[in-house]
Amino acid sequence: MKLFRNLMTLVLAGFVSFGAMAQDHxxxxEAKAMVNAALAHVKKAGNDQAFKDFTADKANWTKKDLYVFVMDMKGVMxxxxxxxxLVGKNLIELKDQNGKGFAREFIEVGSTKGEGWVDYDWAHPVTKKVEGKTSYVKRIPGFDGFVVVGAYR
Structure with a gap:
């Protein structure tokens, strides 16, 4: 009976852990909403302050495994x-493990459509495993750059 209870406890703990992991994605x-919130913050605080906040203020700009990043049209983070x-580095040549130049695709979407989704593979910040990711790109009005937030698939 004690063995059965211990096994059931392990099984239930596994379900709880799996549920918690699923909620962490x-x-x-949520990615699109975070981009729009970031753009509202840019409008309110100004580019320089907002960009600092996106990098340093994890409590407000990192949710689950989502985070904000900003790139200019030349590929500088x-x-x-x-x-x-990564801040200050030119990443225009950045490619995923399959050779997809997704940084250039961000720029293409931001400069031509103004907003849209880009799919690529990227290392998960927590697990460090390469996973499929889809990122929402939206141009910053009146600025030669864009805000991005990606969700792992």
């Missing part, structure tokens, strides 16, 4: 909520 809808070391 942001959705496409202006803010990054998951990796501050």
């Amino acid at each position: 942001g959705t496409k809808d 202006l803010a990054h909520g998951a990796n501050e070391k």
Whole structure:
């Protein structure tokens, strides 16, 4: 009986852990909402302050596995909520493990359509495993750059 109870406890703990992990993944809808919230913050605080906030203020700009980043139309990272070391670097040549130049695709979407989704593979910031990711890109009005938030698929 004690063995059965211990096994049931492990099984239930596994279900709870699995549920918690599933909730830790942001959705496409949450990513898009976060981009729009970031754009509202840019409008209110100004570019410089907002970009600093996106990089440093994890409590407000990192939710589950979602984070905000900002890139200009030349491929320079202006803010990054998951990796501050990327700020100031030109990442226009950045490609995923399949050779997809997704940074160029961000720029293409931001400069031609103004907003849209880009699919690519990227290392998850928590697990470090490469996973499929879809990122919502939206141009910053009156600025030569865009805000991005991606959800792992």
